[in-house]
Amino acid sequence: MTTTAVGDLKPRLTRGAKAAILVVRAGLFVGLRYRCPCCGWRVRAFAGQWSIVGTSPAGYCPRCNVKARHRRIWRHLGNHAELGGDHRVVLEVAPWPGLARALRRHPRVEHHGVDLRPTPGCADTRGDATALPLRSGSFDLVLCVHVLEHVPDDRAAIAEIHRCLREGGLAIVSVPLGFDGPTDEDPSIRDPDERARRFGERDHVRAYGLDLADRLRDAGFDVTLYRESELDPAEGRRFGLKGDENIFHCLKPHSAA
Ligand SMILES: [Zn+2]
Numbered sequence: 001m002t003t004t005a006v007g008d009l010k011p012r013l014t015r016g017a018k019a020a021i022l023v024v025r026a027g028l029f030v031g032l033r034y035r036c037p038c039c040g041w042r043v044r045a046f047a048g049q050w051s052i053v054g055t056s057p058a059g060y061c062p063r064c065n066v067k068a069r070h071r072r073i074w075r076h077l078g079n080h081a082e083l084g085g086d087h088r089v090v091l092e093v094a095p096w097p098g099l100a101r102a103l104r105r106h107p108r109v110e111h112h113g114v115d116l117r118p119t120p121g122c123a124d125t126r127g128d129a130t131a132l133p134l135r136s137g138s139f140d141l142v143l144c145v146h147v148l149e150h151v152p153d154d155r156a157a158i159a160e161i162h163r164c165l166r167e168g169g170l171a172i173v174s175v176p177l178g179f180d181g182p183t184d185e186d187p188s189i190r191d192p193d194e195r196a197r198r199f200g201e202r203d204h205v206r207a208y209g210l211d212l213a214d215r216l217r218d219a220g221f222d223v224t225l226y227r228e229s230e231l232d233p234a235e236g237r238r239f240g241l242k243g244d245e246n247i248f249h250c251l252k253p254h255s256a257a
Contacts, residue, residue, distance in 0.1 A: 013050060021050055022063055028053065029062035034240045037074045038102040039064035046240045058242040066098035072228060072245040073145055073172060074102060075235065080249070082141060082170060083109060091139040091164060093129050093157075094147045097122045112139075130156035136163050142171040148212075149175050149204045152187060158219045162252055171250040173216065175208045176200055182209040213248060221250035 013021070031044020041063040048054035058068040066074075077083050088109050092100055095113035100122040103111040113123035114132060127133045129144075130153050142161045148154045161171050185206030189195055192202035199207045216223045226247040228236070236243055 018050065018065075021052060022065060024052055025062035035238060036061040036064060036066065037071050037078070037239050038066045038098055058240045061098065061240075064098035064101065066096065066102070068240055068242040069145060069174065069245045070096055070099040071239050072241050073099065073143065073174065073247070075239060075241075076172065076226065076247050076249075082172075088140045089138065090141045090143065091134065092123075092143045092145075093132075093161070094145075095119075095122050095143075096145065099143075099145070130160060132160045132164055134164050137166045139164050140166060140169050142169070144171060144173045146175060148173065149199070149201075149206060149208060152205050154206070155215060155219070158215060158221075161250075162219045162221060165252045167252055167254045169252050171216075171221065171248075171252070173212075173248040173250055174245060175212065176204075177212070177244075177246045178207055178209050180209070182211045183207065184209070216248055216250050220252065222253055223251075224249040 025047055026041060029043045029045060029047060032042055034043050034046065035041070036043065039061060041061065043062055045055040046057065046059035047062045048056045048059055060067055061071070083106055086108065090103055090109050090111050092103065092111065092113045094115045097119065100111060100113055103109050104121070112125065113119070114125040114127040114134065115123035116126065116128060118124060118126045125133060129147060129151055142165055144161060148157060151157045165171060183206055184198065186198070187205070189198065195204055196202045199205065210225070213223045213225060226249055228241060228243055228245045231241070235241065
């Protein structure tokens, strides 16, 4: 929730305007209370969306503009040493610029982004999640963060992620996840207001339950769910996490010899 409306700039912003906002905010928000794990900046608060002065608990990093979900993913990758070791070829499906930049700064990461609309420095490849224009077995790690809830044929997208990973590779999948029942979906619902009411956002096509793990297993993954509620609370306070970002850690097993 944004607590200050002054300075909110919600109309479409140019890339230059966004870059300028990040520079200004990085200075205005300097502090000691939190640290953004993606860019390392120390801040007194997190920000509202493209707001210069408005703050938001567990909101956007003032400097690199990652959301809490991206900070959670970055911490997960670090805690599980997924970016350690040798050269890592990483695919981010529908990448988020701040996370993509953090990955591209990493000395052992070769980052590729794929999206319906290419973005310089972030998504170089134009492609649909359900038909990735990428070679099979060519990635060590695939990130798919809050994408599947937008994709009508999510099983096709999951199959594509599995295909593009090498054997022994890992997919990190996160979605808005409910714990009260199975996945709720109805492809006949096209009205954005009805989608928002039933699935949480105007462009969501379903609301996932824990049975997403079954869809991931059906594609051939070994799946482990890491719940944010099981994290050390101090980690959440330090890095401005929300407490509800849950990660499906999906290993593509080696095929039997
Ligand atoms: Zn940051």
